[in-house]
Amino acid sequence: LGSIYIALLLTTLIEFFAERTAEKKLKKEMEMSEEEEEKTVGRLLLGQVHLHMSSFYVAVALYILVLIAGTLYGTLRERWTFGRSLLFAISGPHSTGLVAPTIKPFDENAIFNPIFVSFLVTIGVPVHAFVIGKLTTILLDNDS
Numbered sequence: 001l002g003s004i005y006i007a008l009l010l011t012t013l014i015e016f017f018a019e020r021t022a023e024k025k026l027k028k029e030m031e032m033s034e035e036e037e038e039k040t041v042g043r044l045l046l047g048q049v050h051l052h053m054s055s056f057y058v059a060v061a062l063y064i065l066v067l068i069a070g071t072l073y074g075t076l077r078e079r080w081t082f083g084r085s086l087l088f089a090i091s092g093p094h095s096t097g098l099v100a101p102t103i104k105p106f107d108e109n110a111i112f113n114p115i116f117v118s119f120l121v122t123i124g125v126p127v128h129a130f131v132i133g134k135l136t137t138i139l140l141d142n143d144s
Contacts, residue, residue: 006126010062014055014130021054056134063131066093066124073116078102092117093124 067089074085078101088099101113 006122010059010126011055011130014058018054018058056131056138059127059131059134062127063093063124066120066127070120070124073101073120074099077113077116089120092121093128097121 067086070089070092071082071085074080074088075082078085078088080088080099084099088097088101091098101117103113104110
């Protein structure tokens with residue numbers, strides 16, 4: 001239930017900033033003359049043509065950051081191979097996790113592993129769900 005609220009919060013923030021950026025761009029375009037408009041039509045950035053695509057790109061970037069963080073944690077902190085670290089980073093945010101972190105209760109840094117993994121899953125699950133949802137929406141919109 002908590003991850004649903006985090007997904008809603010992330011979605012709302014992404015949509016808010018994307019709409020705000022689009023409104024600013026629209027105001028600039030309304031103020032441009034026709035000659036200036038013809039010059040800028042070919043130079044639109046990726047995601048500016050379709051507003052719903054910009055939030056997808058932001059979500060994919062966030063998901064890639066989650067994967068990088070999980071992989072770095074596995075290779076540097078747990079001393080796993082790259083493949084096992086990547087499996088941890090992918091399986092943690094979208095399932096129950098196939099690779100478990102090492103928890104040593106009597107280690108002086110024992111609190112870091114559970115906190116990092118909790119943070120990774122708390123951020124990764126809603127971002128993964130948002131990316132899959134947006135990808136499904138894009139595929140369904142382009143199909144019809």
